[in-house]
Amino acid sequence: MGASLNDVKHRITSTKKTRQITSAMEMVSQAKLNQIQKHTKNYAEYASQVKSVVLHLAQTHILDGLTKSSGHSADNDQSKPKRTAYLVITSDRGMVGSYNSNVIRETNQFINQHSGKSKDYQILAVGGNGSEFYKKRGENVSYEYRGVSDVPTFVEVHQIVKTITSMYDAGNFDELYVCYEHFVNRMVSRFRAEKMLPVDDEAIQGQASQDIEVKPMTAEYDVEPSEKEVLNVVLPQYAQSLVYGAILDAKTSEHASSSTAMKSASDNADDLISSLELQYNRARQAAITTEITEITGGQEALSK
Structure with a gap:
């Protein structure tokens, strides 16, 4: 999951740099x-x-x-x-x-x-x-x-x-x-x-x-x-x-x-960044939820 998050984060950074160029x-x-x-x-x-x-x-x-x-x-x-x-x-x-x-x-x-x-x-x-x-x-x-x-x-x-x-x-x-x-x-x-x-x-x-x-x-x-x-x-x-x-x-x-082509490219980059950020936040939330579940399960096991 960590590798996946890093990949998505890298794509977000790369796409933002591309958007700066096209803009x-x-x-x-x-x-x-x-x-x-x-x-x-x-x-x-x-x-x-x-x-x-x-x-x-x-x-x-x-x-x-x-x-x-x-x-x-x-x-x-x-x-x-x-x-x-x-x-x-x-x-x-x-x-x-x-x-x-x-x-x-x-x-x-x-x-x-x-x-x-x-x-x-x-x-x-x-x-x-x-x-x-x-x-x-x-x-x-x-x-x-x-x-x-x-x-x-x-x-x-x-x-x-x-x-x-x-x-x-x-x-x-x-x-x-x-x-x-x-x-x-x-x-x-x-x-x-x-x-x-x-x-x-x-x-x-x-x-x-x-x-x-x-x-x-x-x-x-x-x-x-x-x-x-x-x-x-x-x-x-x-x-x-x-x-x-x-x-x-x-x-x-x-x-x-x-000018029109570069504006279209910038708009597409914005759409991709929004999609990637949503994907990143969901993956990060899933990772946090999994981690909390594991900690909770471990505490319950120790208390028995």
């Missing part, structure tokens, strides 16, 4: 979530303006001839099947609940729907979990980036965008979809797969259908110095804003998922 991790994740939400709020104003300009350019048909005038080979040869790239955003670390598994599962479903049985696609992985998953399964991971900051800066993401757009311009793939978890609130996130390249009607309308704030603007433009020069400035900013916004969004979901 601390929950606080850290919550602080990161608050920080990135403030950062995202400031960035949303810029993103809204860029998206508004592009959406209204589309309404004025300035973008109509963009893909036709593009030098990209896939745009000029409609008989060739499109080679698709999927930018998959996951975390580098674990202990984020079902965050990574949700992204990968939903991405796989989207790939199956979009690419079908064709294997002529590639994975661009931002985050170690996604990279390792697809590498282990022999998928074509043509680009990976690890170590995204807890609150990513535009400069940091600009390097990612620059590399990806260079791959697109070089003809490595014909279209790009960004796959990530969209932050809804601290308890809910939803998977999104958004077309980023080329910037055509499908990509623009896809963005227009999202729950983004679009600033009211007139659909009439005086273009100076030329339409081409305007597009050369606006469209790269648009592409950058999409990827940067997706990474910010994904990181926000990651921190929220981590």
Whole structure:
């Protein structure tokens, strides 16, 4: 009985230490979530303006001839099947609940729907979990980036965008979809797969259908110095804003998922501690009762 009591007492102590760790991790994740939400709020104003300009350019048909005038080979040869790239955003670390598994599962479903049985696609992985998953399964991971900051800066993401757009311009793939978890609130996130390249009607309308704030603007433009020069400035900013916004969004979901997972772990630890303490008290009470019974029985034997 003594050994059993010691085992239970040891489990209580160990579980309390685990709860201290998970509680601390929950606080850290919550602080990161608050920080990135403030950062995202400031960035949303810029993103809204860029998206508004592009959406209204589309309404004025300035973008109509963009893909036709593009030098990209896939745009000029409609008989060739499109080679698709999927930018998959996951975390580098674990202990984020079902965050990574949700992204990968939903991405796989989207790939199956979009690419079908064709294997002529590639994975661009931002985050170690996604990279390792697809590498282990022999998928074509043509680009990976690890170590995204807890609150990513535009400069940091600009390097990612620059590399990806260079791959697109070089003809490595014909279209790009960004796959990530969209932050809804601290308890809910939803998977999104958004077309980023080329910037055509499908990509623009896809963005227009999202729950983004679009600033009211007139659909009439005086273009100076030329339409081409305007597009050369606006469209790269648009592409950058999409990827940067997706990474910010994904990181926000990651921190929220981590905070929720650590809170759940702490709550489970509390439940286990309560159960173990009840078990310990009952075992201790039983041991005391047994000891009193033995002493009483011994005294009765001596008195006879």
